[in-house]
Amino acid sequence: MSMVCxxxxxxxxxxxxxxKGYITGDAFMREFPLCQRCYRIKHYGEITPASVTxxxxxxxxxxxxxxxxxxxYAVDLFDFNxxxxxxxxxxxxxxxVILAANKFDLFPLRTNPDRVRSWLWREARRHELEPAEVFVVSAKSGGGVQSLFDRLRRDARDKPVVVVGMANVGKSSLLNKILQLSDPEEGQLYTTSPFPGTTLGxxxxxxxxxxxxxxxxxxLLGTHRLQDRVCTDSLKQILPKQRIRPRVYQLHAGQTLFLGGLARLDFVSGNSQSFVVYAANQLVVHRTKLENADELYERQRGRLLNPPCSSCDPTLQQLVVKKMGFKEGRPVDVVIPGLGWIRLSGAAVDLRLHTPAQIEPAVRPALI
Ligand SMILES: Nc1nc2c(ncn2[C@@H]2O[C@H](COP(=O)(O)OP(=O)(O)OP(=O)(O)O)[C@@H](O)[C@H]2O)c(=O)[nH]1
Ligand SMILES: [Mg+2]
Ligand SMILES: [Zn+2]
Ligand SMILES: [Zn+2]
Structure with a gap:
C-alpha cells in the first residue's frame, strides 16, 4: 500500500x-481514507503522542x-519566537515566501493589525526570513484569510503552495480555511488538534x-518551547483558549512574579514600574516578595504554581537563572516560548528570569 491518510x-x-497510518479495510475503501488516529481525533478529540522526529x-x-x-510560512503570533x-x-x-502570522483572534481587541504587520516585517528580518509579503490572519475567525488566499492564488498558478512551520501554529487549520474559501462545500480535509504533532506527512x-x-x-517539535515539553493536561493550562486579557502589575524592586511554576521573574532593582503579562487567561500568575520566592516555589510547585505537574517532563522543574539588565529606552517583551511574554515599560531595570532548562527565553521590541 502506498496511499497516505x-x-x-x-x-x-x-x-x-x-x-501510524493504521486503517481497517472498510475505511480504506472510502473516497478520502482516514487512519484510525485521525478518525479518533476528529470524532473523539483523542490524541496519541506525537512521533515526528x-x-x-x-x-x-x-x-x-x-x-x-x-x-x-505559518507562525503562531502568540508564540512568534x-x-x-x-x-x-x-x-x-x-x-x-509568504509569512502568515496566525491566531490574531487571541489578541486584545484594540491591537492594531497594521502595527503588528510592521513589527512582523522587522522581526522576520531579524530572524533571517525574507518574506515577499506578511499577512496577519486567524484560521479560527477567518480574519485576513481571504486576502492571503487572493495573494496565493495570484502567485501559485503553476506552482504548489507548501505550508511549513513549527508544530501547532495552525498550518492545517489555515489550509482548511483556504479550501473552504475556494469551495464552501469542502469539508475539513486536514486533521487538526490542540496537540503539537498532528500532521505526520x-x-x-x-x-x-x-x-x-x-x-x-x-x-517541527522543539525542546526550546514549553508546548512541546508539558503533558497534555498542562498544555491546556498554557495554551490560550480565548482573547488574552493583559494582566498589569505595578511592581517595586524586591518583588517576584511567577507564571505558574514555569517561569519566575525577579525584579532586582529599578524604580517602581509596570509589568504586563500576556499569557493564557487560565494560567496562574502569582506575585510575591523576592525574599520568599525560593521557599514558595519549593512548597507550591505542582500545586499553586502549576504547571508543571507530576506528569510533565521532570526537567521542567530544573529552573535556570538568567540575569537581564535594561537601560531606559523603548518597551520590550521578555518572551518565554510557549508560555507568553512580559512587557516591560522601558524604564531602567535589573531582572532575573528563571525558566526550565533548555527553554530559550528571548527579548524583543514590544509587540503591543
Ligand atoms: N485561537 C486560535 N487557534 C487556532 C487558530 N488556528 C489554529 N488554531 C488551533 O491551534 C491548534 C493547532 O492547529 P493545527 O492546525 O492542528 O496546527 P498545525 O500547525 O497543523 O499542527 P501540526 O500538524 O502538529 O504541525 C488547534 O487547536 C487549532 O484549533 C487560530 O487562528 N486561532
Ligand atoms: Mg497539521
Ligand atoms: Zn491520519
Ligand atoms: Zn503536566
Missing amino acids: TGCGAPLQMEREGE EQDYRAAVMRALERPAVVL GSVVRGLQGVLRQHE ALAFKMAKTGMTVIDTPG
Missing part, C-alpha cells in the same frame, strides 16, 4: 494497530520543496475550482 499524511497500513520532519519538507513552490523553524532559511531562499490536495495545489507538511 487524507487527514494527516501518514502512509496507510493494515498490519500494526496502534501505529526532526529527521522525518526535514525529509518531508525538503521533498515538498524540491521543485519551485510558494511557501506559506517559538515559531521560527531553525535551519530552514537557506532552502527557503530558493522559493517565494506531506499531504497534497488539488482544489477543483481554482486548480491550485496546496501541500500540508508536519510541524
Whole structure:
C-alpha cells in the first residue's frame, strides 16, 4: 500500500494497530481514507503522542520543496519566537515566501493589525526570513484569510503552495480555511488538534475550482518551547483558549512574579514600574516578595504554581537563572516560548528570569 491518510499524511497500513497510518479495510475503501488516529481525533478529540522526529520532519519538507513552490510560512503570533523553524532559511531562499502570522483572534481587541504587520516585517528580518509579503490572519475567525488566499492564488498558478512551520501554529487549520474559501462545500480535509504533532506527512490536495495545489507538511517539535515539553493536561493550562486579557502589575524592586511554576521573574532593582503579562487567561500568575520566592516555589510547585505537574517532563522543574539588565529606552517583551511574554515599560531595570532548562527565553521590541 502506498496511499497516505487524507487527514494527516501518514502512509496507510493494515498490519500494526496502534501505529501510524493504521486503517481497517472498510475505511480504506472510502473516497478520502482516514487512519484510525485521525478518525479518533476528529470524532473523539483523542490524541496519541506525537512521533515526528526532526529527521522525518526535514525529509518531508525538503521533498515538498524540491521543485519551485510558494511557501506559506505559518507562525503562531502568540508564540512568534517559538515559531521560527531553525535551519530552514537557506532552502527557503530558493522559493517565494509568504509569512502568515496566525491566531490574531487571541489578541486584545484594540491591537492594531497594521502595527503588528510592521513589527512582523522587522522581526522576520531579524530572524533571517525574507518574506515577499506578511499577512496577519486567524484560521479560527477567518480574519485576513481571504486576502492571503487572493495573494496565493495570484502567485501559485503553476506552482504548489507548501505550508511549513513549527508544530501547532495552525498550518492545517489555515489550509482548511483556504479550501473552504475556494469551495464552501469542502469539508475539513486536514486533521487538526490542540496537540503539537498532528500532521505526520506531506499531504497534497488539488482544489477543483481554482486548480491550485496546496501541500500540508508536519510541524517541527522543539525542546526550546514549553508546548512541546508539558503533558497534555498542562498544555491546556498554557495554551490560550480565548482573547488574552493583559494582566498589569505595578511592581517595586524586591518583588517576584511567577507564571505558574514555569517561569519566575525577579525584579532586582529599578524604580517602581509596570509589568504586563500576556499569557493564557487560565494560567496562574502569582506575585510575591523576592525574599520568599525560593521557599514558595519549593512548597507550591505542582500545586499553586502549576504547571508543571507530576506528569510533565521532570526537567521542567530544573529552573535556570538568567540575569537581564535594561537601560531606559523603548518597551520590550521578555518572551518565554510557549508560555507568553512580559512587557516591560522601558524604564531602567535589573531582572532575573528563571525558566526550565533548555527553554530559550528571548527579548524583543514590544509587540503591543
Ligand atoms: N485561537 C486560535 N487557534 C487556532 C487558530 N488556528 C489554529 N488554531 C488551533 O491551534 C491548534 C493547532 O492547529 P493545527 O492546525 O492542528 O496546527 P498545525 O500547525 O497543523 O499542527 P501540526 O500538524 O502538529 O504541525 C488547534 O487547536 C487549532 O484549533 C487560530 O487562528 N486561532
Ligand atoms: Mg497539521
Ligand atoms: Zn491520519
Ligand atoms: Zn503536566
